[in-house]
Amino acid sequence: MNAADRISVLAGWAGAATLAFCLAASPTWAQPAGARPFSPPRDSSMPPGEAGAQIRLGQRLTNETARLLPGNVGNALNCSSCHLGAGKVAKASPFVGVWNDYPGYNPRAGRDVTLTERINGCFRRSMNGKPLPPDSREMRAMLAYMRWLSADVPRGDRTGRGIGKINKDLVPDPVRGKAVYAASCASCHGDDGQGRKRDGEFVFPPLWGPQSFNIGAGMARTYTAAAFVLHNMPIAHGLNAPLGQGGALSPQDAVDVAEYFTHQPRPDFPDRLKDWPKGGKPKDARD
Structure with a gap:
């Protein structure tokens, strides 16, 4: 870059x-041998x-x-x-x-x-x-x-796409997740998860509450949020973090903290009841 x-x-x-x-x-993340660089x-x-x-x-x-x-x-x-x-x-x-x-x-x-x-x-x-x-x-x-x-990405090329993977067999512990949040997330997103502002505008967005994503969002799912957190969260390095510092938390940390913040109060989305009409609803999809 x-x-x-x-x-x-x-x-x-x-x-x-x-x-x-x-x-x-x-x-610039590690590529399998022979893979096209993400550029x-x-x-x-x-x-x-x-x-x-x-x-x-x-x-x-x-x-x-x-x-x-x-x-x-x-x-x-x-x-x-x-x-x-x-x-x-x-x-x-x-x-x-x-x-x-x-x-x-x-x-x-x-x-x-x-x-x-x-x-x-x-x-x-x-x-x-x-x-x-x-x-x-x-x-x-x-x-x-x-x-x-x-424009320059070959059709079917998935290099760098998505949010990375996480082991969905990990069992989330929201009580432990609350402690992980306090130690690694609250300094940016607030003790109450409502984000932090600078000059009247959000610099770090709310993770729950009326100003955050609703219950029908993909990020409201534990393992989706956990994968995002695992690969994109070097909170321990603070505002001066160099790019490419994902992995500050362990997979278990990520699953626990995701279970904690995704299940905090947030806006409803009634149309979620129409999701997955042909079956296959993921285990972490919200009811």
Whole structure:
């Protein structure tokens, strides 16, 4: 990662509204022998003119979602709260390559969905808000940004994608998780999980409560949250953490703390009862 891209990633984390759950993860993570490196395009490679302006707007909307789309975001989160570094960080739910996956089958919906539908699912669940009109300027910009990030990724290439893995046989202990939270998370996200602000805007987002993701969000699931925490949380290293310092917690720590914070009070999402209509509901999906 060059200096310009490093600055871009840090800006995406610490910018107008959110640092997501941690200060971590880097696109330069260990690759299997012979694998294609995870290498998001540089911001400097955005095209000129109207096309570039649309892509840049999409990136801004990713980093400043709550501020720029207050009518659609019902909490204090941004897209970059879960898609770190404006979707350019490996194992932090990157947007790099995501364009190639859609339309595609979504087990939670029980049908094929478009990328537009997937984005709006995040607005309804993670943002606890309202969907964007499919033909809106903002939706077109977000799609353009994701398409630009995916332009050089071969179809089917999953390098750096997702949030990493965790052993789902680990049994969570929320009492121990509360202690892990106090020791490793509260300094950024607050003793009460309500996040921390600077100059009136969230620098560290709320992990529960009315300004956090609702119960239907993927991050409300214990093992999903645990995988994200495990691979993206060098809280022990603080604000000066170098990129690529994931793994500050053990897998058991991550599962325990995820069980603790995901089961704290948060907004409901009644439509979750319609999820997985064809079966296969994960064991950590919320009832």
